[in-house]
Amino acid sequence: MTTSFTALGIEQSLVDGLSEYGITEPSPVQAEAIPAILKGADVLARSQTGTGKTLAYLLPILQSINAELNSPQKLVIAPTQELAMQIVREGEKYGQTRGIQVLGLIGGAALKRQVEKLKLHPQLIVGTPGRVRELIEARKLKMHNVGTIVVDEVDQVFQLGGAGDVDRILRSALRDRQLVFLSATVSQETAALVKREMRGPVEIGIDPDQSTAKGLEHFYFAGDERDKMENLRRVIRHYNPKKTIVFVNQTETIAEVQSKLNYMGLSADALYADADKLIRSRVLSAFRSGKFKVLVASDVAARGLDIEGLEMVVNYDPALDSEHYVHRAGRTGRMGRSGLVISLVTNRQIFIMNKFAKELGISLEERRLYGGKVLEPKAASKMQGQPARRKPEGTEQGAKASVSVEGGSTKGSIKSRPNKEESLRTAGPAKTKNEPFRGGKPSERQSRSERERERKNKGAPKWLKDKKRP
Known part of the structure; x- marks a missing residue:
């Protein structure tokens, strides 16, 4: 495969412009489409979105524009305003060294202002189907010198209801005009249009079995x-x-x-x-x-x-x-x-x-998200099936349950609280109705000062408690 734009027939001024933006080698669709478009052949190019289709047609049509002829010579139709304006920016970027004027004609913009700009005689027109057709029928956009019509993302143009507009635009152009259709997919409508309007088109299909980019x-x-x-x-x-x-x-x-x-x-x-x-x-x-x-x-x-x-x-x-x-x-x-x-x-x-x-x-x-990682379903299920972590030994018997949440499900190990019999055994004799509880046998009773000291020392380390004892 050819590995340079110069070998494909692109002029040095355009090659230098590409180099400024770090583009030194053509993509596969560019390598196949550029020579065919430069020869004036009708082209149907099918390639995944994002493979460089815009430059595949933009470079050869910019090169074939006569900068001294102040009249529209090339027309690019795009399905949306955003795509049309992106093509305009690319056209201005690479066409300025050759003195080529580019104009965008999109719906939603002021019609009167676009008519005024057409009086400046731009050589490359980029627009959405409805607005281009409107200006052609108003006799503001002259098509008698337009030798190439490009329909970018042609399937999307049809999906958005632009089939009738495209048909009227083609009717207004020269009979011997060159047609270039590009799309990531080719529908039955597109195939029918190609068969009806193109003459022996060069069909370019980059990885026809691969619908999306490999990366x-x-x-x-x-x-x-x-x-x-x-x-x-x-x-x-x-x-x-x-x-x-x-x-x-x-x-x-x-x-x-x-x-x-x-x-x-x-x-x-x-x-x-x-x-x-x-x-x-x-x-x-x-x-x-x-x-x-x-x-x-x-x-x-x-x-x-x-x-x-x-x-x-x-x-x-x-x-x-x-x-x-x-x-x-x-x-x-x-x-x-x-x-x-x-x-x-x-x-x-x-x-x-x-x-x-x-x-x-x-x-x-x-894929599943688990523990901050993206895992395959089997790996995630395996991790979710692991038993929950138990609380370390030595925790208080009366502590609340330790609960771990894994994968949205709640699993836990709960340490049982002491039963009623154990509580009575450790608490000592219960108080009577009229007698205040004093904490055990009379011989084990503590003075108020001792109880206060114990309360204050409750959180102290063991060595300090032993030191303070009388």
Whole structure:
């Protein structure tokens, strides 16, 4: 396999820009996609999330842009605002040395301001399907010079209802335009679109039998529904990642999980799909900079997020299906790095984990937290089955029970208290109704001063008691 960007045909100015950010060797998907895109071929690339698909198409389209032509020449469509803005940042980062202008057109932003920026004639347009279609139909975005259309995470675009928008966008472009579709999974809708729109596409499949990145570890923790929040706290405390995304299935649950995490001392914030663009941007910026540790979000809110240093993903609720599991897992372990994917399930939901493991061909095993350690079920059960520690000999007979808690169950050894007969025998004769108790036979009675001295010396060491005796 080719091991340098130069050998793939990338210009030196772009190679130098990559080197500044520590990127010196292409990933497998980049090594296969870049030459095909540079040749102008239609491309369908299927690769796990986090394997470098963005640069696989961004580098060749930046290189093929004519910086002297002040008109949109390349269009990238992304399913979410966040992913679109990430692509814009990457485009600006590597395109500035070639004098290329990049513009993001996303829903939720001011339409009038975007129209004004289009008058500056950017060469690379990145946007969400709905807003791009809106500007095309308003005749504000001219498509007559757009020679390449890229649809990133195409399956997610369709899931979010963008299939009709993509179709209208393709209709507005040149007939001989180049199409590049990329996704971690390829649905039937995507396959049908490829067959209808592409001409002899180059199909790239990196590890088609491996749906998630190789550097990921997948575990699940089973427990009662009522203990899920406590289990979430324990998991985050144990692994102690710098950054974590917690996925929930219902938007209504986001605020509850966020507030409870903060109450437990874990700094957390929330990302809502319907939140204002500025609010979402501020939350993500704070998360990236490490101002808080845990981001709580739904699938829609966190689609396509690329957070540097994200070490762990927690499924507070099980993913809806294996495809959603893949996209959640893809937020961590990016570009060959390691990562953890944790799922919190009830005993009745364990079958879902087995189903995902079978469908995705991954090792998804159960783990348990016990004694501050993460153990396999057999090891945890063995430790829980050990007898409780007994109290050391020499403790008082009348002491309360010694109780040890192991794995949430209460086990203990209780030293019996003296029975009634023993108590009477040691206490001496009982007092009569009208006679005060004096502590035994008349010959054994102590004076008041002696009893007071004994009381004061009760906690003294034995040698001191002996010394003070008359």
